Amino acid sequence: MARPVTGQHNDELIAALCRADESAFATLVDRHSPAMVRVAMAYVPTRAAAEEAVQETWIAVMRGIHRFEGRSSLKTWIFRILTNVALRSGARERRSMPFSALAEAEDTGEPSVDPDRFLPADHELFPGHWVIMPARWPTPEEGLLAGETREVIAAAIAELPVAQRTVIALRDVEGWSSEEVCEALQISAGNQRILLHRARSRVRNAIERYFGAVEEIDYDAVTAEMMDDTAKNETDSL
Amino acid sequence: MADDRADSHAHDLACVEVVEIMTDYLEGALPATEARRLERHLGTCPGCTEYLEQMRTVADSLGGLAEHSIPAEMRDGLMSAFRGFRTR
Numbered sequence: 001m002a003r004p005v006t007g008q009h010n011d012e013l014i015a016a017l018c019r020a021d022e023s024a025f026a027t028l029v030d031r032h033s034p035a036m037v038r039v040a041m042a043y044v045p046t047r048a049a050a051e052e053a054v055q056e057t058w059i060a061v062m063r064g065i066h067r068f069e070g071r072s073s074l075k076t077w078i079f080r081i082l083t084n085v086a087l088r089s090g091a092r093e094r095r096s097m098p099f100s101a102l103a104e105a106e107d108t109g110e111p112s113v114d115p116d117r118f119l120p121a122d123h124e125l126f127p128g129h130w131v132i133m134p135a136r137w138p139t140p141e142e143g144l145l146a147g148e149t150r151e152v153i154a155a156a157i158a159e160l161p162v163a164q165r166t167v168i169a170l171r172d173v174e175g176w177s178s179e180e181v182c183e184a185l186q187i188s189a190g191n192q193r194i195l196l197h198r199a200r201s202r203v204r205n206a207i208e209r210y211f212g213a214v215e216e217i218d219y220d221a222v223t224a225e226m227m228d229d230t231a232k233n234e235t236d237s238l
Numbered sequence: 239m240a241d242d243r244a245d246s247h248a249h250d251l252a253c254v255e256v257v258e259i260m261t262d263y264l265e266g267a268l269p270a271t272e273a274r275r276l277e278r279h280l281g282t283c284p285g286c287t288e289y290l291e292q293m294r295t296v297a298d299s300l301g302g303l304a305e306h307s308i309p310a311e312m313r314d315g316l317m318s319a320f321r322g323f324r325t326r
Contacts, residue, residue: 020324022317029316034305051312058316062323111258118254128252133285134292144295145302154303172300178265189267197261200296204289207296217285 010074017065029058032075035174036082039184042099042166043086053089057082072183079184099185103163103195112201117214125223134208135215149207156206160199167192168199251279256286260293 016024033054040050060081068077087098097105117132140146144153157165157173166185170176176184182192208214256279262268263276280287307313 020320022320022324025320026317029313030307033308033312033316037308051308054308055312055316055319059319059323062320111254112260113254113257115254118252121252121254128254130253130283130285133253134288136288137292137295139295143302144299150303153300157300157303168300172297173303175301175304193261193265193267196265197258200261200293201257203300204292204296208292 014065014068014070014074017062020062025058025062028061028074028078032078033058035170035176036079038169038174039079039082039166040086042102042162042185043083043090045090049089050086053082053086056089057085060085076180076183083184083186099163099166100187100191103187103191106161106163107194107198110198112197113205119219125226126219130217131219132214132216135213137207137211137213144207149210152206152210153203156203157199160202164195164199164202167195168203171196172200251275253279253283253286256280256283257289260290263290264293264297 013024013028017028036054036057037047037050040053041047044050044053057078061078064081068074072080083099090097117130119126119129119131121127123129137144139149144150157168160168167181170181170184171178178189178192178196181187182189185192187195256276259268259272259276263273268276280290
Protein backbone atom coordinates (compact mmCIF):
# COMPACT_ATOMS: atom_id res chain seq x y z
CA MET A 1 0.00 0.00 0.00
CA ALA A 2 1.42 3.38 -0.96
CA ARG A 3 2.21 5.73 1.88
CA PRO A 4 2.40 9.48 1.48
CA VAL A 5 6.02 10.45 1.06
CA THR A 6 7.24 13.74 2.35
CA GLY A 7 10.53 15.03 1.09
CA GLN A 8 11.38 17.25 3.98
CA HIS A 9 13.91 15.80 6.38
CA ASN A 10 13.12 15.77 10.10
CA ASP A 11 16.15 17.88 11.10
CA GLU A 12 15.16 20.59 8.67
CA LEU A 13 11.60 20.45 9.95
CA ILE A 14 12.75 20.78 13.53
CA ALA A 15 15.00 23.72 12.70
CA ALA A 16 12.16 25.38 10.80
CA LEU A 17 9.78 24.75 13.69
CA CYS A 18 12.23 26.40 16.08
CA ARG A 19 12.06 29.46 13.79
CA ALA A 20 8.25 29.23 14.08
CA ASP A 21 8.00 28.56 10.35
CA GLU A 22 4.34 28.21 9.43
CA SER A 23 4.74 25.81 6.52
CA ALA A 24 6.88 23.44 8.63
CA PHE A 25 4.16 23.48 11.27
CA ALA A 26 1.49 22.82 8.63
CA THR A 27 3.50 19.89 7.23
CA LEU A 28 3.76 18.26 10.64
CA VAL A 29 0.14 18.92 11.49
CA ASP A 30 -0.99 17.29 8.25
CA ARG A 31 1.39 14.36 8.66
CA HIS A 32 0.55 13.38 12.21
CA SER A 33 -2.82 14.79 13.24
CA PRO A 34 -5.08 12.03 11.83
CA ALA A 35 -3.21 9.35 13.81
CA MET A 36 -3.07 11.66 16.83
CA VAL A 37 -6.85 11.87 16.86
CA ARG A 38 -7.04 8.07 16.77
CA VAL A 39 -4.65 7.71 19.69
CA ALA A 40 -6.36 10.43 21.73
CA MET A 41 -9.69 8.61 21.29
CA ALA A 42 -8.26 5.84 23.49
CA TYR A 43 -8.16 8.24 26.42
CA VAL A 44 -11.12 10.58 26.07
CA PRO A 45 -14.80 9.85 25.54
CA THR A 46 -15.60 11.89 22.44
CA ARG A 47 -14.11 12.87 19.11
CA ALA A 48 -14.42 16.54 20.11
CA ALA A 49 -12.38 15.92 23.26
CA ALA A 50 -9.79 14.02 21.20
CA GLU A 51 -9.46 16.93 18.77
CA GLU A 52 -9.02 19.27 21.71
CA ALA A 53 -6.25 17.08 23.12
CA VAL A 54 -4.54 17.13 19.72
CA GLN A 55 -4.76 20.90 19.60
CA GLU A 56 -3.33 21.19 23.11
CA THR A 57 -0.53 18.82 22.09
CA TRP A 58 0.48 20.96 19.12
CA ILE A 59 0.71 24.00 21.34
CA ALA A 60 2.88 22.01 23.78
CA VAL A 61 5.03 20.92 20.82
CA MET A 62 5.58 24.53 19.80
CA ARG A 63 6.40 25.51 23.36
CA GLY A 64 8.80 22.62 23.84
CA ILE A 65 10.46 22.25 20.45
CA HIS A 66 13.52 24.24 21.62
CA ARG A 67 14.08 21.62 24.30
CA PHE A 68 13.70 18.67 21.93
CA GLU A 69 17.05 16.90 21.95
CA GLY A 70 16.46 14.24 19.33
CA ARG A 71 16.93 11.32 21.71
CA SER A 72 13.76 9.83 20.26
CA SER A 73 12.27 10.52 16.85
CA LEU A 74 10.22 13.69 16.54
CA LYS A 75 7.15 11.54 15.94
CA THR A 76 7.70 9.54 19.13
CA TRP A 77 8.22 12.72 21.09
CA ILE A 78 5.02 14.29 19.75
CA PHE A 79 2.99 11.19 20.55
CA ARG A 80 4.40 11.01 24.05
CA ILE A 81 3.24 14.56 24.68
CA LEU A 82 -0.14 13.64 23.23
CA THR A 83 -0.47 10.66 25.56
CA ASN A 84 0.22 12.82 28.59
CA VAL A 85 -2.17 15.53 27.47
CA ALA A 86 -4.91 13.02 26.65
CA LEU A 87 -4.47 11.20 29.95
CA ARG A 88 -4.84 14.48 31.82
CA SER A 89 -7.92 15.57 29.92
CA GLY A 90 -9.36 12.08 30.26
CA ALA A 91 -8.88 12.44 34.01
CA ARG A 92 -10.87 15.65 33.96
CA GLU A 93 -13.69 13.75 32.28
CA ARG A 94 -13.32 10.92 34.79
CA ARG A 95 -12.39 8.43 32.16
CA SER A 96 -8.72 7.91 32.16
CA MET A 97 -6.27 5.13 32.56
CA PRO A 98 -2.91 4.31 31.04
CA PHE A 99 -3.28 2.42 27.78
CA SER A 100 -1.86 -0.78 29.25
CA ALA A 101 -4.52 -0.77 31.99
CA LEU A 102 -7.23 -0.09 29.44
CA ALA A 103 -6.03 -3.02 27.35
CA GLU A 104 -6.08 -5.28 30.36
CA ALA A 105 -9.53 -4.12 31.44
CA GLU A 106 -10.90 -4.85 27.97
CA ASP A 107 -9.30 -8.25 27.54
CA THR A 108 -11.87 -10.99 27.79
CA GLY A 109 -9.46 -13.71 26.65
CA GLU A 110 -11.86 -14.61 23.89
CA PRO A 111 -10.79 -17.24 21.35
CA SER A 112 -9.86 -16.02 17.85
CA VAL A 113 -12.34 -18.38 16.21
CA ASP A 114 -15.63 -19.80 17.53
CA PRO A 115 -14.60 -23.04 19.34
CA ASP A 116 -17.60 -24.82 17.78
CA ARG A 117 -15.78 -24.73 14.46
CA PHE A 118 -13.24 -27.29 15.70
CA LEU A 119 -13.52 -30.93 16.74
CA PRO A 120 -13.35 -31.41 20.53
CA ALA A 121 -9.98 -31.84 22.24
CA ASP A 122 -10.81 -35.46 23.04
CA HIS A 123 -11.64 -36.44 19.46
CA GLU A 124 -10.07 -39.79 18.72
CA LEU A 125 -8.48 -39.00 15.37
CA PHE A 126 -8.39 -35.23 14.82
CA PRO A 127 -8.54 -33.39 18.16
CA GLY A 128 -8.93 -29.63 17.75
CA HIS A 129 -9.02 -29.74 13.97
CA TRP A 130 -11.33 -27.70 11.76
CA VAL A 131 -14.90 -28.86 11.23
CA ILE A 132 -15.99 -25.64 9.57
CA MET A 133 -12.87 -24.36 7.93
CA PRO A 134 -12.19 -21.06 6.20
CA ALA A 135 -12.70 -21.04 2.43
CA ARG A 136 -11.10 -18.77 -0.16
CA TRP A 137 -12.62 -15.26 -0.22
CA PRO A 138 -14.11 -14.06 -3.50
CA THR A 139 -12.00 -10.89 -3.22
CA PRO A 140 -12.45 -8.46 -6.11
CA GLU A 141 -9.38 -7.91 -8.23
CA GLU A 142 -8.97 -4.37 -6.90
CA GLY A 143 -8.70 -5.72 -3.35
CA LEU A 144 -10.78 -5.94 -0.22
CA LEU A 145 -11.36 -2.21 0.07
CA ALA A 146 -12.82 -1.86 -3.40
CA GLY A 147 -16.43 -2.86 -2.97
CA GLU A 148 -18.92 -3.31 -0.17
CA THR A 149 -16.30 -5.08 1.92
CA ARG A 150 -14.81 -1.66 2.63
CA GLU A 151 -17.90 -0.80 4.70
CA VAL A 152 -17.85 -4.23 6.36
CA ILE A 153 -14.22 -3.75 7.39
CA ALA A 154 -14.68 -0.14 8.53
CA ALA A 155 -17.68 -1.21 10.65
CA ALA A 156 -15.75 -4.13 12.14
CA ILE A 157 -12.90 -1.82 13.15
CA ALA A 158 -15.31 0.75 14.59
CA GLU A 159 -16.89 -1.95 16.79
CA LEU A 160 -13.58 -3.12 18.27
CA PRO A 161 -12.80 -2.38 21.93
CA VAL A 162 -10.84 0.85 21.96
CA ALA A 163 -7.39 -0.60 22.78
CA GLN A 164 -7.63 -3.14 19.94
CA ARG A 165 -8.97 -0.49 17.61
CA THR A 166 -6.10 1.87 18.39
CA VAL A 167 -3.44 -0.77 17.78
CA ILE A 168 -4.86 -2.07 14.49
CA ALA A 169 -5.38 1.52 13.32
CA LEU A 170 -1.77 2.46 13.98
CA ARG A 171 -0.22 -0.79 12.69
CA ASP A 172 -2.35 -1.70 9.70
CA VAL A 173 -4.17 1.50 8.75
CA GLU A 174 -1.38 4.02 9.44
CA GLY A 175 1.43 1.56 8.72
CA TRP A 176 3.46 2.11 11.90
CA SER A 177 6.07 -0.41 13.04
CA SER A 178 5.43 -2.45 16.18
CA GLU A 179 8.24 -0.56 17.95
CA GLU A 180 6.61 2.78 17.19
CA VAL A 181 3.26 1.54 18.50
CA CYS A 182 4.78 0.15 21.71
CA GLU A 183 6.66 3.39 22.27
CA ALA A 184 3.68 5.68 21.65
CA LEU A 185 1.22 3.66 23.73
CA GLN A 186 3.74 2.56 26.38
CA ILE A 187 2.90 -1.12 26.06
CA SER A 188 5.09 -4.20 25.83
CA ALA A 189 5.74 -5.95 22.52
CA GLY A 190 3.77 -8.95 23.79
CA ASN A 191 0.72 -6.87 24.69
CA GLN A 192 0.89 -5.10 21.39
CA ARG A 193 0.79 -8.44 19.56
CA ILE A 194 -2.15 -9.71 21.62
CA LEU A 195 -4.17 -6.59 20.84
CA LEU A 196 -3.21 -6.73 17.18
CA HIS A 197 -4.09 -10.43 17.00
CA ARG A 198 -7.50 -9.97 18.59
CA ALA A 199 -8.25 -7.01 16.34
CA ARG A 200 -7.17 -8.71 13.11
CA SER A 201 -9.03 -11.89 14.11
CA ARG A 202 -12.26 -9.97 14.61
CA VAL A 203 -11.89 -8.15 11.31
CA ARG A 204 -11.14 -11.45 9.57
CA ASN A 205 -14.25 -12.99 11.16
CA ALA A 206 -16.39 -10.09 9.95
CA ILE A 207 -15.14 -10.46 6.38
CA GLU A 208 -15.68 -14.20 6.48
CA ARG A 209 -19.24 -13.73 7.76
CA TYR A 210 -19.92 -11.24 5.00
CA PHE A 211 -18.65 -13.60 2.29
CA GLY A 212 -20.11 -16.68 3.99
CA ALA A 213 -16.79 -18.27 3.03
CA VAL A 214 -16.65 -21.47 5.04
CA GLU A 215 -16.56 -25.11 4.18
CA GLU A 216 -17.74 -27.96 6.40
CA ILE A 217 -15.56 -31.03 6.55
CA ASP A 218 -17.45 -34.32 6.46
CA TYR A 219 -15.42 -36.34 8.95
CA ASP A 220 -17.58 -39.44 8.39
CA ALA A 221 -16.45 -39.41 4.77
CA VAL A 222 -12.83 -38.69 5.77
CA THR A 223 -12.86 -41.58 8.24
CA ALA A 224 -14.50 -43.92 5.72
CA GLU A 225 -11.86 -42.98 3.16
CA MET A 226 -9.10 -43.69 5.67
CA MET A 227 -10.63 -47.08 6.46
CA ASP A 228 -10.84 -47.83 2.72
CA ASP A 229 -7.19 -46.88 2.27
CA THR A 230 -6.16 -49.07 5.19
CA ALA A 231 -8.17 -52.00 3.82
CA LYS A 232 -6.73 -51.45 0.34
CA ASN A 233 -3.17 -51.33 1.68
CA GLU A 234 -3.78 -54.54 3.57
CA THR A 235 -5.14 -56.26 0.43
CA ASP A 236 -2.23 -54.92 -1.63
CA SER A 237 0.30 -56.30 0.80
CA LEU A 238 -1.19 -59.78 0.66
CA MET B 239 19.99 -29.99 25.26
CA ALA B 240 16.88 -29.88 27.34
CA ASP B 241 15.06 -27.54 25.01
CA ASP B 242 15.28 -29.84 22.03
CA ARG B 243 12.50 -31.87 23.58
CA ALA B 244 10.11 -29.07 22.77
CA ASP B 245 10.74 -29.63 19.08
CA SER B 246 11.10 -33.33 18.60
CA HIS B 247 8.66 -34.71 21.14
CA ALA B 248 6.02 -32.02 21.38
CA HIS B 249 2.59 -33.05 20.16
CA ASP B 250 1.50 -31.86 16.76
CA LEU B 251 -0.30 -28.56 16.75
CA ALA B 252 -4.07 -28.61 16.44
CA CYS B 253 -5.87 -26.06 14.26
CA VAL B 254 -7.54 -24.58 17.34
CA GLU B 255 -4.06 -23.75 18.67
CA VAL B 256 -2.69 -22.61 15.33
CA VAL B 257 -5.23 -19.80 14.91
CA GLU B 258 -4.07 -18.32 18.23
CA ILE B 259 -0.42 -17.97 17.22
CA MET B 260 -0.87 -16.69 13.66
CA THR B 261 -0.03 -13.07 14.51
CA ASP B 262 3.03 -14.08 16.53
CA TYR B 263 4.11 -16.04 13.46
CA LEU B 264 3.47 -13.19 11.02
CA GLU B 265 5.32 -10.80 13.36
CA GLY B 266 8.32 -13.10 13.52
CA ALA B 267 7.85 -13.42 17.27
CA LEU B 268 7.59 -17.21 17.51
CA PRO B 269 10.65 -19.08 18.74
CA ALA B 270 12.26 -20.95 15.83
CA THR B 271 11.14 -24.38 17.06
CA GLU B 272 7.53 -23.19 17.37
CA ALA B 273 7.67 -21.62 13.92
CA ARG B 274 8.87 -24.91 12.46
CA ARG B 275 6.05 -26.78 14.17
CA LEU B 276 3.57 -24.31 12.75
CA GLU B 277 5.04 -24.64 9.27
CA ARG B 278 4.87 -28.43 9.48
CA HIS B 279 1.20 -28.11 10.37
CA LEU B 280 0.55 -25.70 7.51
CA GLY B 281 2.12 -28.19 5.11
CA THR B 282 -0.71 -30.63 5.78
CA CYS B 283 -3.63 -28.36 6.64
CA PRO B 284 -5.47 -26.42 3.89
CA GLY B 285 -7.81 -24.80 6.47
CA CYS B 286 -4.98 -23.22 8.46
CA THR B 287 -3.12 -22.29 5.27
CA GLU B 288 -6.17 -20.38 4.10
CA TYR B 289 -6.56 -18.83 7.54
CA LEU B 290 -2.97 -17.57 7.48
CA GLU B 291 -3.50 -16.14 4.01
CA GLN B 292 -6.61 -14.29 5.21
CA MET B 293 -4.84 -12.83 8.26
CA ARG B 294 -2.11 -11.61 5.93
CA THR B 295 -4.70 -10.12 3.59
CA VAL B 296 -6.35 -8.28 6.48
CA ALA B 297 -3.00 -6.89 7.63
CA ASP B 298 -2.06 -5.79 4.11
CA SER B 299 -5.40 -4.32 3.07
CA LEU B 300 -6.20 -1.76 5.72
CA GLY B 301 -3.75 0.94 4.61
CA GLY B 302 -6.36 2.22 2.18
CA LEU B 303 -8.58 3.23 5.09
CA ALA B 304 -6.13 5.86 6.37
CA GLU B 305 -7.55 9.33 6.75
CA HIS B 306 -5.08 11.65 5.15
CA SER B 307 -6.47 14.80 6.63
CA ILE B 308 -8.20 16.25 9.63
CA PRO B 309 -11.41 18.28 9.40
CA ALA B 310 -10.77 21.70 7.81
CA GLU B 311 -12.20 23.46 10.84
CA MET B 312 -9.77 21.72 13.15
CA ARG B 313 -6.86 22.50 10.85
CA ASP B 314 -7.85 26.16 10.67
CA GLY B 315 -8.06 26.23 14.45
CA LEU B 316 -4.57 24.77 14.76
CA MET B 317 -3.08 27.20 12.27
CA SER B 318 -4.58 30.21 13.99
CA ALA B 319 -3.41 28.89 17.37
CA PHE B 320 0.03 28.65 15.80
CA ARG B 321 -0.08 32.25 14.57
CA GLY B 322 -1.27 33.37 18.00
CA PHE B 323 1.61 31.50 19.55
CA ARG B 324 4.11 33.08 17.16
CA THR B 325 3.05 36.66 17.79
CA ARG B 326 3.27 36.35 21.54
